[in-house]
Amino acid sequence: xxxxxxxxxxxxxxxxxxxxxxxxxxxxxxxxxxxxxxxxxxxxxxxxxxxxxxxxxxxxxxxxxxxxxxxxxxxxxxxxxxxxxxxxxxxxxxxxxxxxxxxxxxxxxxxxxxxxxxxxxxxxxxxxxxxxxxxxxxxxxxxxxxxxxxxxxxxxxxxxxxxxxxxxxxxxxxxxxxxxxxxxxxxxxxxxxxxxxxxxxxxxxxxxxxxxxxxxxxxxxxxxxxxxxxxxxxxxxxxxxxxxxxxxxxxxxxxxxxxxxxxxxxxxxxxxxxxxxxxxxxxxxxxxxxxxxxxxxxxxxxxxxxxxxx
Amino acid sequence: xxxxxxxxxxxxxxxxxxxxxxxxxxxxxxxxxxxxxxxxxxxxxxxxxxxxxxxxxxxxxxxxxxxxxxxxxxxxxxxxxxxxxxxxxxxxxxxxxxxxxxxxxxxxxxxxxxxxxxxxxxxxxxxxxxxxxxxxxxxxxxxxxxxxxxxxxxxxxxxxxxxxxxxxxxxxxxxxxxxxxxxxxxxxxxxxxxxxxxxxxxxxxxxxxxxxxxxxxxxxxxxxxxxxxxxxxxxxxxxxxxxxxxxxxxxxxxxxxxxxxxxxxxxxxxxxxxxxxxxxxxxxxxxxxxxxxxxxxxxxxxxxxxxxxxxxxxxxxxxxxxxxxxxxxxxxxxxxxxxxxxxxxxxxxxxxxxxxxxxxxxxxxxxxxxxx
Numbered sequence: 201x202x203x204x205x206x207x208x209x210x211x212x213x214x215x216x217x218x219x220x221x222x223x224x225x226x227x228x229x230x231x232x233x234x235x236x237x238x239x240x241x242x243x244x245x246x247x248x249x250x251x252x253x254x255x256x257x258x259x260x261x262x263x264x265x266x267x268x269x270x271x272x273x274x275x276x277x278x279x280x281x282x283x284x285x286x287x288x289x290x291x292x293x294x295x296x297x298x299x300x301x302x303x304x305x306x307x308x309x310x311x312x313x314x315x316x317x318x319x320x321x322x323x324x325x326x327x328x329x330x331x332x333x334x335x336x337x338x339x340x341x342x343x344x345x346x347x348x349x350x351x352x353x354x355x356x357x358x359x360x361x362x363x364x365x366x367x368x369x370x371x372x373x374x375x376x377x378x379x380x381x382x383x384x385x386x387x388x389x390x391x392x393x394x395x396x397x398x399x400x401x402x403x404x405x406x407x408x409x410x411x412x413x414x415x416x417x418x419x420x421x422x423x424x425x426x427x428x429x430x431x432x433x434x435x436x437x438x439x440x441x442x443x444x445x446x447x448x449x450x451x452x453x454x455x456x457x458x459x460x461x462x463x464x465x466x467x468x469x470x471x472x473x474x475x476x477x478x479x480x481x482x483x484x485x486x487x488x489x490x491x492x493x494x495x496x497x498x499x500x501x502x503x504x505x506x507x508x509x510x
Numbered sequence: 511x512x513x514x515x516x517x518x519x520x521x522x523x524x525x526x527x528x529x530x531x532x533x534x535x536x537x538x539x540x541x542x543x544x545x546x547x548x549x550x551x552x553x554x555x556x557x558x559x560x561x562x563x564x565x566x567x568x569x570x571x572x573x574x575x576x577x578x579x580x581x582x583x584x585x586x587x588x589x590x591x592x593x594x595x596x597x598x599x600x601x602x603x604x605x606x607x608x609x610x611x612x613x614x615x616x617x618x619x620x621x622x623x624x625x626x627x628x629x630x631x632x633x634x635x636x637x638x639x640x641x642x643x644x645x646x647x648x649x650x651x652x653x654x655x656x657x658x659x660x661x662x663x664x665x666x667x668x669x670x671x672x673x674x675x676x677x678x679x680x681x682x683x684x685x686x687x688x689x690x691x692x693x694x695x696x697x698x699x700x701x702x703x704x705x706x707x708x709x710x711x712x713x714x715x716x717x718x719x720x721x722x723x724x725x726x727x728x729x730x731x732x733x734x735x736x737x738x739x740x741x742x743x744x745x746x747x748x749x750x751x752x753x754x755x756x757x758x759x760x761x762x763x764x765x766x767x768x769x770x771x772x773x774x775x776x777x778x779x780x781x782x783x784x785x786x787x788x789x790x791x792x793x794x795x796x797x798x799x800x801x802x803x804x805x806x807x808x809x810x811x812x813x814x815x816x817x818x819x820x821x822x823x824x825x826x827x828x829x830x831x832x833x834x835x836x837x838x839x840x841x842x843x844x845x846x847x848x849x850x851x852x853x854x855x856x857x858x859x860x861x862x863x864x865x866x867x868x869x870x871x872x873x874x875x876x877x878x879x880x881x882x
Contacts, residue, residue: 222536222537223535223536223537223538223669224535224536224537224538224770224772224775225537251672253672255774258774258777259774294724295720295724298723298724299720299723299724304716304720307713307716307717307720308716308717308720308721310713311713311714311717313694313695313714313717314717314721317695317721323631355536355537355669357564357669358669368630368633369630369729371630372630372728372732373725373726373728373729373732374728375726375727375728376725376726376727376728376729377723377724377725377726378724378725378726378728378729379726379728379729405566405568405857406566407537409566409567436818436821437814437817437818437820437821438814438817438818442814443814443818445814446811446813446814446815446818450811450815452807452809453805453806453807453808453809454805454808454809454811454815454819456803456805457805457808457818457819457822458815458818460803460856461818461821461822463856463857464856467856467857489824489828492835
């Protein structure tokens with residue numbers, strides 16, 4: 201652990217943080233750990249899932265307490281709120297904000313064909329979700345009274361498509377509320393004081409390559425900078441050289457094991473090197489042999505998000 | 511130990527099936543497992559095609575897909591005498607290209623096709639709409655299946671939010687193009703332009719007004735072009751959807767669920783098996799990928815070697831405790847499926863060597879018995 205205090209400076213997180221990365225790298229756990237870390241700093245945090253099915257409900261075993269994760273935020277730990285945003289709920293909220301008449305609202309959503317059209321119309325899903333995520337700074341919709349909103353977003357390809365949607369729409373539809381809203385969403389997403397992109401990788405070839413590619417693509421598409429979190433770094437007790445030295449004098453399974461871990465460690469080192477090149481200020485998170493209490497687990501991982509060594 | 515009759519079932523599946531669809535959540539290694547299963551079947555003497563989506567650079571290079579020209583590629587021909595002359599072929603799925611082809615095939619004029627290809631909503635749809643990758647994979651699969659060239663086709667499914675998205679994709683696309691909604695939309699707008707608004711119900715008129723207020727006239731007009739074009743494709747789309755549904759439900763089609771040892775991924779796999787079975791899809795195998803290799807005969811050591819062995823043991827302990835915890839939960843979806851593990855292997859010089867190595871490492875696991 202880098203504990204040299206003179207070199208440490210606290211990391212700053214923006215009001216809206218998107219977490220992405222290749223599938224299986226631990227995006228959700230990283231999102232929860234970062235959220236937990238920020239509550240420890242005295243911040244009020246909303247941890248958001250996207251979609252219709254909650255991961256955290258099972259993860260935190262909220263179902264055992266008879267709780268469900270829903271659109272309406274719930275406090276699961278002091279200052280740690282959780283919600284799931286599905287696009288229909290976001291859209292409904294948006295519409296009710298614009299159409300003050302409850303009767304009109306009911307007619308709109310009550311219309312069966314309209315419901316199907318909403319399902320089918322391309323880009324509407326993305327806009328509804330991003331509209332909600334950026335609603336605070338845009339002063340649209342109900343107030344989101346949090347210091348930070350941590351969004352456990354989609355994996356690489358889908359996340360890129362999500363962020364690109366308002367730009368695409370704003371380019372074609374310049375007039376009308378949809379064009380204007382899209383333009384505003386883009387401005388919020390591109391404002392480095394409001395929004396932050398975090399890309400999670402784990403130190404294996406594919407997740408690293410894909411994560412770093414996403415970093416390049418977000419820069420290219422929208423001029424966004426992203427912070428890399430390197431998750432699940434294995435803390436080997438001996439060096440690669442020591443493994444290989446031992447392997448020379450061993451045979452059978454022992455030799456295989458030594459050589460196996462030497463290769464794994466090699467891959468890990470190469471990946472971390474690639475990460476450092478792209479983001480010298482990346483956040484390393486060690487692999488954690490956690491017990492069954494998930495709050496202890498995210499509290500432990502959350503410690504990684506505090507300071508950065510210069 | 512596992513009985514040999516159980517061990518043989520994966521081989522039987524590879525031998526008997528005509529289509530294998532590898533499904534599972536992101537990052538579990540579906541592409542590698544699909545390619546390994548295809549390799550294994552080719553080694554058994556079959557002519558096999560593996561369809562991949564977004565393979566890694568190494569795998570793409572090994573499968574000859576790095577500079578792909580759109581034709582299926584022969585990756586390896588097995589020896590006639592020792593392996594029965596099987597062949598491993600590979601192809602990639604390019605959703606945008608498949609969609610564009612569909613537009614060309616179903617448009618009566620070039621100009622009509624171009625209008626659609628230029629439509630922004632179409633462009634959004636063909637690249638980013640959820641379901642479009644899944645749907646185009648199934649279309650590509652259907653085409654290859656109908657060609658009758660291959661004994662077995664292995665499909666690697668695209669990364670999805672949830673594994674269930676895959677089987678729902680034809681339905682999603684179908685709903686988008688289905689007659690009534692297209693008709694409805696077209697009718698309203700035709701009439702509106704002709705000033706015959708009174709023919710639509712009051713509720714609908716209000717809903718449309720609200721939609722216009724929310725989105726703007728420009729969006730509506732893009733939407734109109736879009737629906738005007740697709741209204742002519744109804745039959746073609748309906749046929750494709752029915753074909754792909756039949757393909758997934760077919761007797762010779764099996765789903766293989768790919769997962770890893772992570773407890774949340776295993777739980778998802780369990781749910782997926784239950785859902786797939788409920789919908790009448792055939793699922794007999796779950797492959798737990800990237801498990802820690804097992805060395806049971808390690809000799810006691812000292813110094814650095816001892817440190818590494820105890821590190822290995824703690825990793826092993828950690829993973830088995832994950833499984834133990836899972837066992838205490840409700841896992842009825844896991845009944846009547848067979849479990850296979852594939853170990854995490856380190857990279858070989860050549861990815862084809864990795865596939866060959868992996869193809870020999872499928873190991874049956876007695877999951878429900880509590881041992882893993």
